[in-house]
Amino acid sequence: MTSPMDLAKVLEEEGYLIDKEAATTLFLALALEKPCLIEGPAGVGKTQLALALARAEKRKLIRLQCYEGLDLSKALYDWNYAKQLLRLQLSKTEDWDEVKVDLFSEEFLLSRPLLESILSEEPVLLLIDELDKSDEEFESFLLELLAEFQVSIPELGTISSKTKPVVILTSNNTRDFSDALRRRCIHIYLTYPSLEREISILRSQAPELSEQLAKEVCEFVARVRKLPLQKLPSVSETLDFARALQALHKEDLNYSELMGTLSVLLKYPKDIAKLEERLKKWEAESSQRR
């Protein structure tokens, strides 16, 4: 890939439509071989971008899903204690010094996603998903990996990557990151797509939808996103909503026939009630116009 346009094109072939600004930033991150931190509200396609990039670049995807309490033994490595015990039982006659060294060799090492991406012979895309859910200690630990593409294991020393992985970190902004982490990454902020882009996404992801329905659904969702809701509908929810209407054999979007389908679009009862209330107003407005 020699330009952001090339990158956007190959991503489009993989079913991901990216805007020019984000494509340029991602292109620069790849060119500089730096990790890319993608932030934005839930459901705007952060993880999907990483998945599409892995397919486009023909890299093996290694994914680390973050959560509160995630530690090194689950993210980086752990020792295979059962195997070590077996080794000890077999070594009753051997010299202890020899066994001691042997016990902490690579043979007894269990690779977790981060180590796996460092040791991999083939090109890899490492996706560290929802990093904001992990603890601050884990974030600090990542600094070495993000800056040097290496990790330190006390018993074995420093292990450097064999092929430099592409690293994508995603975050839903539930907490802020340290300056140290941000400095090591190129930053992309993804937000909800424009109306035209969302129509294109719907057309490419669900070609079975009629042009009219796709357009009306996207216009409706764009209107819904302007309401003060607890959780705004994501792109995938727009897609589900359009598919739900299609399954109900709707050719176009009629406000009076949406009751019952809104739970596909919105996930909180309060939000649904708010939208139902608003739908009555919109319906009255549209009938006035007619």
Next chain:
Amino acid sequence: MDGWNFIRLVHALRQVSLSISSQDILDAQICLARFPDLSAKQITKSIFVHRPQDAAIFETVWRILLQNPESSTSNDSDDETKNPEENPDSSGIGGKGVGRGSGGVSLTVKGNNLDSSNISNLMPFARLEELTGSELGFEDVVKKVLAEMDYYSWINSYDLAYQRGNLSEETWYAHQDRRDSLNREIRQRVMTAQVSKENSWEPLVRQHWLFKSLNTLTEKEKELVKSSIRKWARKLAFRPGSRWKTSHRGIIDISRVIQESVQWDGLLFHLSYRQKMPRASELVVLCDVSNSMAAFVEFLIYLVTCLRARFRKIRLFFFIDSVWDVSEFVCDDDLSGVKQEIKSTGDKVSSGFSDYGEVFRELAENRLNDVSSRATLVILGDGKNNYRPAQTEYLAQISEKVRNVYWLNPLEIQEWNERDNMMHEYQKYCSKVYRCRSASDLQKIVQDVF
């Protein structure tokens, strides 16, 4: 992008608190050299912006530095992005003498045809320079400019039409977008004029969410401050006190394990653990919730809520001229009830004018009986006593009863000596007094006090 402009850009961004490392500069230079076809703005923005909130600051700096003819005339004769429309001498539709007396164009006439291209003609730069030259602060200049453009009549007419149902929701949203973009544009232009006038980036720094007064923050900026408060509080949660306490989890308490094993002939049946105790055992927060203080109270309560895990007990009192206990808000992450509480109870129990002396008397006589002597008292208030008696003896009494008294005052330090302000009397009885006006002040207080 030539080297001179690049250096100016880096320097300006650093001045307005963007952290740009040498590695960032190197990366940007590599990309500018390797990809000459890509826009310099896009490259530098991608490399230098590390937080979503910094994107807007970058845009402003770029615009002032590389797109604004007023500030660049003295430095850049070859500025490729110079826009002739922005020349203050141009006589477009908003030129001097057209529309309202002071040079602007009335939005009530032009409002419906408003788009970003003719926004730039609504207010001549010369008039902006004139306004920024006065003693007015940034927000006041923005308000004055908007008033001169008839902005408030314009938005009122739309608000009324919407309330009466004469406006469709679609038109209403379109109007909201136009309103936002106009507001943004005017703020940018005022900022440009201020930077140009002061010949420094200081006006932009003052508008950074970290340094801006908490009562002038936008909703987005409020979220940023809250997110930072969460971060600071989280850091503090990892900074426990020095005393140990037996617990169900934590690290193994060897001496206790051995002690207990003695009862069972040296056999271990269960392990004992210990944990470090929180630094302060009790926190008492006293907030003035009179009108001028409301914006600041919200952030202090949010901070206290985030810190609740660090204290054995937190008590929260609101006051105006009498005190009421609202400790239940500390357990609630959603602070929407706080404003409601201030309004509903505040109207019932007070006259609306702060009376610190009376509040300290009530606190000392009725509320302090069950407060621990190791407690910390944090007072949030401006110290304005509306010419009522200071009654400092009660604050002295409180100060003796608790371990520390910290006073957080949202007014500028020079305002503490105004005639109706009792800070000079009260601060003698406080362990420390802080100015608590901006997020950056709050950050310092978090580090010092908690």
